[in-house]
Amino acid sequence: MDQKNVLQILNRALQIEYASAIQYLQHSFLVQGIERRVYSDFFRGHSEGSMKQAHQLGEHIVSLGGVPTVEPYLIKQSTDLKEMLQLDLELEQTALQVYQEGIKACADHATLKFFFEKQAYDEYEHFAEVEKLLEQKKMSLTEREIQMKKVKSA
Template identity: 30%
Template structure:
């Protein structure tokens, strides 16, 4: 199978892994705090690792990773139905990976896909177990119960969540594509931190009686690492100011404190990205031509093979 076809298959797998991350996180946020939500968040992190492995293979084949998301199923209000949707998502993933394993003739790629299948089977078993442990009548809230007084807060939170989801994807895409190892490492860490912000904001929205929409803005995906970092610095500076403006408008409150905390972490991202940008720009400077030293009439002759052997130099 040629590389282009393999990339096409892996893009489908990436899109479904992306969808799984968001589906499991949405379910976790709806379940609220507790062991079940924590378990779903842990599985979402493993799906994110699969997403990373697939992206690495695509880049290694000369392609660009797909940041498009597949279908997400919420399937409430019954908790057992939501978990059954997760079981079905895992079964679809397993079936698709097995089909792709049969089609792809590269043993190294096949080995990675087999590893992912093993994880998906474990996830499916966990979801089946969790579903069996639930009260069949237990439900999550589906209809908004937000008050008019809290609606401005929810509007802030939805805007902020959209930003966080956008930069998670953007930083991951930059990590996948940059040839600079340190930039790759830092981008992945910052994406993880932004995902943590996503969770905080989504949980705040649930507590207000409304559900988060998992949508994002267009991603900025230049080819040059310096341009990636410049875009990331600009977006972090903008959103940090916005978080502080929102916190000020809310007055003294737990939500204002949360927004101030996130703003402080975004400020740190600016520092990290700015340092990386300086290092990348320095590394990518064109090499200066060597300056040939001026000859001197009184200069001593240098070492030659003849001089080292005791022969007179000409």
């Protein structure tokens, strides 16, 4: 394992999680209208989740002899719900990519590889959820595709 490379990846992931924590929190503040009832808590929950990931990253960085960054990655703002979700989707994808890089960089370090795999899996779930909220995975279900089992009459 190239320790310097892994430290760079961990610090890039930390930047992304800081940005994610702030961006989701900002979206929880800015969301208005009837959707606010659902989305404010949704955004806040994701913000807290990102902060928890930041805690783990910072601890791993120090364990490897590095210094955790205090600079977040680019934060994007919007007041439009759909645009907020689009921006969050982009950030989830960026996070997924950095954790996938971490998996490759730690191929010979079982525990750190497991850590990156777990983070990647979580980001994959977040990405897939936001994709559905944006209706990007809407299926076209026709009547013909539904096969109903006939109930036998007694």
